[in-house]
Amino acid sequence: MIRVEALSKSYGAVKALDAISLEVNQGEILGLLGPNGAGKTTTLKILAGYLRPDSGNVDIKGLNGVEDTEKTRALLGYLPEYNPLYQDLLVYDYLHYIAAMRGLPAEQRNQKVADMVELCGLVPAVSFKVGELSKGNRQRVGLAQAMIHDPEILILDEPTAGLDPNQISEIRDLIRRLGRKKTVILSSHILSEVEATCDRVVIIHRGKVVADGSTKMLQSQAAGDAKVLVKLGQGKSREVLAALKALPGVVRVERAEDEGTEIQGYTLTTDRGTDLRPEVFRLAVK
Numbered sequence: 001m002i003r004v005e006a007l008s009k010s011y012g013a014v015k016a017l018d019a020i021s022l023e024v025n026q027g028e029i030l031g032l033l034g035p036n037g038a039g040k041t042t043t044l045k046i047l048a049g050y051l052r053p054d055s056g057n058v059d060i061k062g063l064n065g066v067e068d069t070e071k072t073r074a075l076l077g078y079l080p081e082y083n084p085l086y087q088d089l090l091v092y093d094y095l096h097y098i099a100a101m102r103g104l105p106a107e108q109r110n111q112k113v114a115d116m117v118e119l120c121g122l123v124p125a126v127s128f129k130v131g132e133l134s135k136g137n138r139q140r141v142g143l144a145q146a147m148i149h150d151p152e153i154l155i156l157d158e159p160t161a162g163l164d165p166n167q168i169s170e171i172r173d174l175i176r177r178l179g180r181k182k183t184v185i186l187s188s189h190i191l192s193e194v195e196a197t198c199d200r201v202v203i204i205h206r207g208k209v210v211a212d213g214s215t216k217m218l219q220s221q222a223a224g225d226a227k228v229l230v231k232l233g234q235g236k237s238r239e240v241l242a243a244l245k246a247l248p249g250v251v252r253v254e255r256a257e258d259e260g261t262e263i264q265g266y267t268l269t270t271d272r273g274t275d276l277r278p279e280v281f282r283l284a285v286k
Helices: 040-047 069-073 091-101 106-119 135-147 165-178 191-197 215-223 237-245 277-285
Strands: 002-011 014-024 029-033 055-060 076-079 153-157 183-188 200-205 208-213 226-232 250-259 263-270
Touching: 002 040, 014 040, 014 055, 014 208, 029 040, 029 191, 040 055, 040 153, 040 183, 076 135, 091 106, 091 135, 106 135, 135 153, 135 165, 165 183, 165 191, 183 191, 200 215, 226 277, 237 250, 237 263, 237 277
Parallel strands: 029 183, 029 200, 076 153, 153 183
Antiparallel strands: 002 014, 002 055, 200 208, 226 263, 250 263
């Protein structure tokens, strides 16, 4: 659905993006993970048509995301990191205004605003000024304005930044519900954020993509090889070594320092993600 190829962007001498490439599938919730300054916001601004890259291509449903920004913006809902809202407007009036700006026919606007108020949990806040709302409710208003024209793709930059734990949980639940019907791209510098929300994670560091995959796969890669220290009080060393090497998932077995004459020690190196302890216990009992 979205293809980014060799995207680069510099701010003076600072290279924010260094030829990054990635793809986003239809119906996927993709998380861009990385520390502050990694290039996440720059990537999302380019995808949203807000910023022009120095080089590279963006394909959004067959449209050129760099040259055809007017067409691609119609497919997108965008919530920037610093949620720009009109503080003096009532929530209802603000969403009605955004619906008009997005070109919704006048006879559909009232119903669409009502739908977004219901979906985003804004019913108690609809008659308040935007500036009177809590940070969490302002984020909900931001999500409502991003979705009011029913876009196929949602781009959310740090959607839970500055929220308390309860508000974070509520926004995560809302994003997961939205992800059942839409393609969602969100950024965060917090691993637990993307773990709880996203189907897939792309890790960006210093303007480069350094990892891409499911959260489980990336955790397994990061964990590396595991080692298990086994201490046995009986058994012939050669037979024990052979039995330990035969266990599924064992990469290497080495003799460890014996503790006295009775105790034999062995160090087992295992495949990533393999927990050998239950098998070792069963082998020892046998």
